[in-house]
Amino acid sequence: MKRFSVIYDGQCVFCGRSVEWLRKLDCFRVLEFFDSHDQQTMMRKFPSVRPEDVEKTMLVVTEESVVFKGFYAFRRLIWVSPWLWSLIPIFYFPGASFLGTRLYAWIAENRKSFGCRAEWYES
Numbered sequence: 001m002k003r004f005s006v007i008y009d010g011q012c013v014f015c016g017r018s019v020e021w022l023r024k025l026d027c028f029r030v031l032e033f034f035d036s037h038d039q040q041t042m043m044r045k046f047p048s049v050r051p052e053d054v055e056k057t058m059l060v061v062t063e064e065s066v067v068f069k070g071f072y073a074f075r076r077l078i079w080v081s082p083w084l085w086s087l088i089p090i091f092y093f094p095g096a097s098f099l100g101t102r103l104y105a106w107i108a109e110n111r112k113s114f115g116c117r118a119e120w121y122e123s
Helices: 013-025 039-045 071-080 085-092 096-109
Strands: 004-008 031-035 059-062 067-069
Touching: 004 013, 004 071, 013 031, 031 039, 059 071, 067 071, 071 085, 071 096, 085 096
Parallel strands: 004 031
Antiparallel strands: 004 059, 059 067
16 A cells, blocks of 8 residues: 655644544554654655645645645545545535635634644744
């Protein structure tokens, strides 16, 4: 099975909780998680990813270095766990990309309400 790198904001409590759920649901152990604030690791493993790419969105990077952002990152992750397969029709129904990207952007913009306490976000 292919492996995936998940890049997230490690200073965000909401993002950290989301990652913990993904860890629990990763029954095939194909996900590897990286804090976007670990600059050394980011530069070494993901040189094409810019800091502004991960400020307000989670990224999933495939073994082939294909990068999925935000809604599309979550949509890619639902394929890696049988616990998430029931969500496949929801993420692929007609219009799901249109609605999903806007919902993801709204959650990212309002994540402070969901428990984000990242220092950069507070200002």
